[in-house]
Every structure is written in structure tokens, then in C-alpha cells.
Amino acid sequence: MTYPYRVYGLTLGCDTPVSGLALEPSDFERYDVIVSLGPETDWVQEARRPAVPRGAPEARGIERDTSPFTLTSYGAREFFELSYGNEARFLVDGVAERLLGKLSAAFHE
Numbered sequence: 001m002t003y004p005y006r007v008y009g010l011t012l013g014c015d016t017p018v019s020g021l022a023l024e025p026s027d028f029e030r031y032d033v034i035v036s037l038g039p040e041t042d043w044v045q046e047a048r049r050p051a052v053p054r055g056a057p058e059a060r061g062i063e064r065d066t067s068p069f070t071l072t073s074y075g076a077r078e079f080f081e082l083s084y085g086n087e088a089r090f091l092v093d094g095v096a097e098r099l100l101g102k103l104s105a106a107f108h109e
Contacts, residue, residue: 004028036100044091044100047079 004024005012011024013031015038036044068085078094091100 002031004031033096034098036098037102040100043093043098047074047091047093 001015003014003017004027005014005018005021006024007021010032011028011030012021012033012035013028014035017023018035018037068083070083072081072083073079074081080092080094082090082092089102092098
């Protein structure tokens with residue numbers, strides 16, 4: 001089942017309900033972003049090719065960010081993984097049409 005949402009003008013098709021978002025009453029022919037919060041899907045397996053770590057972003061004109069944020073690029077920048085320590089990880093494709101989110105260290109099930 002797909003749960004339809006509209007957020008900031010984008011239509012989202014989620015594989016699980018998302019608390020804090022109101023379901024959109026209509027079915028969309030095509031979603032702007034497909035969101036998976038469950039098990040890894042086939043496209044995630046394809047995305048996991050040799051990674052290029054990018055490290056933490058540089059702080060400019062403000063205090064240096066000491067958060068454990070990292071950005072990893074897969075393939076020829078076709079997929080990106082945003083990691084926030086062991087708390088949350090998100091894998092997104094390069095055109096931002098698919099997103100996989102995990103809220104624990106068990107990202108690689």
C-alpha cells in the first residue's frame with residue numbers, strides 16, 4: 001500500500017504512514033518522490049557501489065559544526081547517503097526521486 005502526502009508542493013508516495021503528515025485525499029498518477037521507510041529495496045542494492053566519502057560540511061561564518069554528519073557518494077554521484085551518526089541515515093538517488101530512510105544503526109540489514 002502507498003500512503004500519499006503533499007509536502008512543500010511535492011507529492012510523496014510512502015510505503016508506511018508518517019506521523020505528523022496529513023494524508024492527501026487523492027491518488028496521484030505519479031509521485032515526485034517515492035519514500036521507503038521499511039526494508040531496503042532493489043534500487044538501494046544497485047546504489048551500493050564503491051563509495052566516495054565526502055566528510056562533514058565546512059562551517060562558514062558560524063561556529064564549526066561538531067555533529068557526526070557525513071555525506072557519501074555512490075557510483076558517479078548517482079546516489080547519496082546522508083548519515084547523522086548512528087541515529088539516522090538517508091539514501092537518495094541523484095535526481096531526488098527515491099529516498100530510503102532508517103532511524104537506527106541497522107541501515108544495512
